[in-house]
Amino acid sequence: VLLLRLDEKSRTPLHRQILERVKEKLLTGVVRPGERLPSTRALACKLGVHRSTVALAYQQLWALGYVDLRPGARPRARARALLAQPSDRTAPGLIDWRKVATPTANAALDEHRAAPPSSAQRAEPRAISFAPLEVDRRLFPLVRFRSCLSRAFDRYGEALMRYGAPAGFWPLRQTVAARLVAHGIAVTADDVLLTNGSQQAIDLVFRMIAQPGKTVAVESPTYNATIALLRLHGLKPVEIPLSGAGLDLQVLADAMRRNTPALVYTMPSFQNPTGLSTTQAHREGLLSLCEAQRVPILEDGFEEEMQYAGKVVLPLKSMDRRRVVIYAGTFSKVLFPGVRIGWVAADRECIDRLVALRRFSEIAPSMVAQAAIDEFCRDGSYDRHIARMHRVFRKRMRAALDALRTHIRPEWAEWSEPAGGYLIWLRLRPLPSRRSDLARALAEHGVEAGLGHVFFYSRRPPAHLRLSIATLTESEIAKGVLRLAAAFQELYSRRRA
Numbered sequence: 001v002l003l004l005r006l007d008e009k010s011r012t013p014l015h016r017q018i019l020e021r022v023k024e025k026l027l028t029g030v031v032r033p034g035e036r037l038p039s040t041r042a043l044a045c046k047l048g049v050h051r052s053t054v055a056l057a058y059q060q061l062w063a064l065g066y067v068d069l070r071p072g073a074r075p076r077a078r079a080r081a082l083l084a085q086p087s088d089r090t091a092p093g094l095i096d097w098r099k100v101a102t103p104t105a106n107a108a109l110d111e112h113r114a115a116p117p118s119s120a121q122r123a124e125p126r127a128i129s130f131a132p133l134e135v136d137r138r139l140f141p142l143v144r145f146r147s148c149l150s151r152a153f154d155r156y157g158e159a160l161m162r163y164g165a166p167a168g169f170w171p172l173r174q175t176v177a178a179r180l181v182a183h184g185i186a187v188t189a190d191d192v193l194l195t196n197g198s199q200q201a202i203d204l205v206f207r208m209i210a211q212p213g214k215t216v217a218v219e220s221p222t223y224n225a226t227i228a229l230l231r232l233h234g235l236k237p238v239e240i241p242l243s244g245a246g247l248d249l250q251v252l253a254d255a256m257r258r259n260t261p262a263l264v265y266t267m268p269s270f271q272n273p274t275g276l277s278t279t280q281a282h283r284e285g286l287l288s289l290c291e292a293q294r295v296p297i298l299e300d301g302f303e304e305e306m307q308y309a310g311k312v313v314l315p316l317k318s319m320d321r322r323r324v325v326i327y328a329g330t331f332s333k334v335l336f337p338g339v340r341i342g343w344v345a346a347d348r349e350c351i352d353r354l355v356a357l358r359r360f361s362e363i364a365p366s367m368v369a370q371a372a373i374d375e376f377c378r379d380g381s382y383d384r385h386i387a388r389m390h391r392v393f394r395k396r397m398r399a400a401l402d403a404l405r406t407h408i409r410p411e412w413a414e415w416s417e418p419a420g421g422y423l424i425w426l427r428l429r430p431l432p433s434r435r436s437d438l439a440r441a442l443a444e445h446g447v448e449a450g451l452g453h454v455f456f457y458s459r460r461p462p463a464h465l466r467l468s469i470a471t472l473t474e475s476e477i478a479k480g481v482l483r484l485a486a487a488f489q490e491l492y493s494r495r496r497a
């Protein structure tokens with residue numbers, strides 16, 4: 001006999017209580033697999049409930065795999081695999097994921113663990129950080145964006161909750177195309193693919209070309225995540241040194257003669273990490289070199305909108321009459337990165353391939369985010385926001401450069417003055433001590449900055465620091481530079497000592 005205790009006062013329905021009690025008996029071994037359970041009628045009688053209540057409980061036990069039901073026979077307990085319990089998660093698993101994963105995936109994990117993404121890093125709370133290349137969240141136009149989000153829902157309704165097109169939301173493709181036209185880039189919406197940030201744009205392009213043995217020419221130094229991504233795709237970076245004018249075209253031409261790269265990856269404006277922008281002449285030179293060799297260029301215009309000083313220089317893509325340039329852009333570096341929207345504009349044949357790759361890997365980008373950003377652009381909010389960012393960062397950059405000139409001695413470091421963006425690249429004089437002393441000295445003086453070596457692939461460069469003013473106000477910048485000066489003072493006076 002099956003002894004089940006039901007609680008008539010409980011809010012749990014009786015059939016549910018029967019189910020749970022029987023399950024308990026099975027899981028604790030009181031009833032063993034193969035054993036017969038009472039008939040519906042017998043159990044209903046014994047418990048004083050309606051037969052249909054017991055029948056429902058047995059039905060559900062059958063559906064969950066705990067009993068076998070056969071017409072005319074009593075239910076029979078069934079051996080059922082135990083459900084995984086929360087405690088199982090901490091016990092060692094059966095699969096050795098390091099063996100299952102490729103060496104590149106394992107290397108990516110090692111790299112990821114060694115340097116968590118900056119937003120996940122818990123910065124020393126009192127430190128002033130020149131490290132994150134992420135817009136100051138105090139400048140996020142949240143209220144405005146929220147009303148755009150709600151307007152998008154009013155306008156498009158349930159369409160926002162459906163799968164979107166793999167190339168992106170058509171109205172936003174039109175909007176982005178129009179913005180590119182304003183930067184001198186002659187494209188239409190068909191030439192534009194919307195991506196989850198420009199990082200995905202870069203990833204898709206690398207995926208399109210990836211094959212063992214292929215190389216990609218990159219500036220040295222370059223955006224560190226690009227180096228990691230190239231490795232992940234089995235592509236080999238070929239480092240072309242940056243001079244004050246941009247990547248060294250002669251070195252690039254020689255490298256191309258020796259071994260034609262599959263692609264040249266470049267950031268002509270406000271280069272990460274150096275903040276450098278190349279001249280019109282340099283851009284023309286790079287373009288004609290790549291045209292002559294028929295090598296495509298991936299132009300990363302991640303901060304294109306952030307030109308707030310100096311002469312306007314148009315993107316490479318604006319001169320791209322032979323369609324060798326794949327242009328990537330993003331809303332991350334002016335508006336906010338969490339919305340994850342970027343774009344690629346390129347030859348239609350190239351775009352079609354990128355669209356196909358995206359479609360089979362992640363179907364389509366988020367409709368909600370795209371529609372909201374589109375509203376934000378169309379009602380003029382984006383232009384107003386950009387104008388504000390220019391006002392703010394023109395002052396912040398000036399404050400940073402003034403403070404550097406005042407407090408950082410030429411015998412410690414040199415730097416050049418960017419025409420926009422957020423980055424200043426300090427080339428340090430040879431350090432009297434080890435490189436690790438630099439990080440320690442910065443930490444001790446309550447200041448953080450990007451350590452330069454991560455932006456190089458194989459070259460062992462002298463010490464550099466990447467200063468990002470993206471998250472700091474003028475007074476924070478001034479205070480941060482003073483701390484930097486104190487750290488340098490300590491580091492460089494050691495030599496004399």
Ligand SMILES: Cc1ncc(COP(=O)(O)O)c(C=O)c1O
Pocket residue numbers: 133196197198199200223267272300302329330331332337341342
């Ligand atoms: C040079 C460069 N390109 C692309 C990206 C990727 O930005 P997102 O994917 O947010 O557009 C970054 C981010 O820091 C960057 O520095």
